[in-house]
Amino acid sequence: MSIIGKPVEEVSTPALLLDLDKFQWNIDKMFKFARKAKVNVRPHSKTFKAAAICNKLIEAGACGVMTQKLSEAEVLQSSGILYGDKNILISQEISDPEKLERLVGMTVAMGQGKVITSLDNLQEAEMISRIAERWKVKQDVLIEVTHGRCGVNPGEDAVKMAQRIVKLKGLNFRGIYGYENPVPRETALERNKKTVDTANAIRAAGIEVEIVSAGSTATYEVTGTYPGITEIEPGSFVFGAGKEGSGYGWETINDVYFKSSLTVLTQVISDNFENRVVTDAGAKVMSGGHEGVEPVVLVQADGEYLDFERVGLSEEHGTIYFKEGDPNRKKLRWGQKIEFTPNHCCTTVNQHDEIMVVKDGYVCSIWPITARGKYQ
């Protein structure tokens, strides 16, 4: 029996919920900003992993999507997001020859320019080029410029690699990618400068640089208005998080604000004691989230955020502890359905097979988390 059309209270717990209006508000805000700033938005689908959400974002004006993994791109390629000039950018390097075959095979199947990959290694570039030449296509690539994880050094190292890449017959060099992390404004500006300076240095060497991709939800305004950045890659803005602010881990870096649209519906399964109640949502459902973030979840009961002492997430239980005599304890009763907000939306969504889409308190759709568990 379908849950569609039923009130959210009838959904079996634990279940992942999306408030459609808040979600749409977040999308509208991001794309209104982008139109004004004249910057492309390439949402990072590692956050939401759902083809339905990719489609919503493409419809809102996204230039394409970013995926972290090849297998995410593989399952999203057939979702209708690749029409017109839209494309997928894979932001993680690939060092496996078998996967590089899969990458180029996807380009053969979907059309040249539909799938772009980032790289930081000449071996990878040469391997891709050989495969593409065999297929008689060109594989679009970007160079990742490092800000501390993968990548090559900004500046001279990146220029040298671009010079090598443009000589490889199977590759089509599109530009550079520099993930800058969710950082404060000043750090983002420093990193943006390095990224854009690198793009200009490559141009000075006579090589066209079309795409200069950077930015996260936490830095979307800073990076999205930085001259020379052509596209930003926010992901978590679709979900917001927390009572106030955006992103995850309860941080509101750079005064970014999006509405909190993602919760996990859970239920009080045990209430025999004065200082605690136990719910059916533990770490497997909420994900471990961000270490050291307090509180580990936010709790809503009867639509209101609830104060408590702490929540302990064991594997399959969420235990809400109260100080002795706290009147908030009485707001919770056996069998009651309540909502947890996770402190890391990206890892939490990945725990689930589907998300219940809720409008005005009623379930209107169930969206599969299409790329859940796609790690390769």
Next chain:
Amino acid sequence: MSIIGKPVEEVSTPALLLDLDKFQWNIDKMFKFARKAKVNVRPHSKTFKAAAICNKLIEAGACGVMTQKLSEAEVLQSSGILYGDKNILISQEISDPEKLERLVGMTVAMGQGKVITSLDNLQEAEMISRIAERWKVKQDVLIEVTHGRCGVNPGEDAVKMAQRIVKLKGLNFRGIYGYENPVPRETALERNKKTVDTANAIRAAGIEVEIVSAGSTATYEVTGTYPGITEIEPGSFVFGAGKEGSGYGWETINDVYFKSSLTVLTQVISDNFENRVVTDAGAKVMSGGHEGVEPVVLVQADGEYLDFERVGLSEEHGTIYFKEGDPNRKKLRWGQKIEFTPNHCCTTVNQHDEIMVVKDGYVCSIWPITARGKYQ
């Protein structure tokens, strides 16, 4: 093209691996102990969630399995583990009327006594009883005795609840369950005493107590030899964890030892810098694991454990950092496949759709993680 029969080096990364010989060694050790101690073993399938592993354990002599969730029981019921007198015990309380219908429906379908549930609440007991009476079956139940999470107080409270339960016509009271956590020997003994004393107090009230269930991998010897305990519920022993010892979080409580059989195969995808290499396995693949456990993963390269400064698990990257000049850095190269050992096997397995079974370095089978994502 199937990977079966191929060397593990050909498996695409990241992938969950199980060393079959070490896994079997762990099973043999546990059941050898149990036969000598004359205690039943009811492995906790929340750890491994795979029907194939349930079957291996039933074959080794398990009296049944434990699941944390109703939906785990639902997907495992059809896996062939319920022959003869074998059964499934659901260890988490249920407060949802719709799920209680599902619980009793399973008993109707599979046969009375095949599915036992634990409870700590009279409303739940009465709801189950009404449903069972309607179906004209009796639903087997246990009372959970609390050691700090769900449950009722040991002693008088448990006796009172047993007295109420045996009056309910739709229920068949089988005994008590007291999860004692992975605790040191002394604490386990205190908790065992409370559990067994409670069983005896219920018996003194004229009620038969057949099952007295407790114990984890960390306490299997302590609890498994405690007079009056009829069954133990270890889970993580099948995987062991770490270079030495067992369980998870690198703890070797009570000198428990099982072999480390579970790893995640990952690959070096970026190696441009002297102080770090980056792999394709991050927190989504390894799970957040246990907070504050250092190192967050163990690293094997070319079959040997590797020393490093720290591993940073971001969502989809595992970055291995080295101190300047550390010769271990040179043991890692771009494209190399290495193995991570997770510090929490239960949450890690739940991230994956399947596990690659490896014997002598070759893949011999792929086992689906049948109950992955079954949280309800």
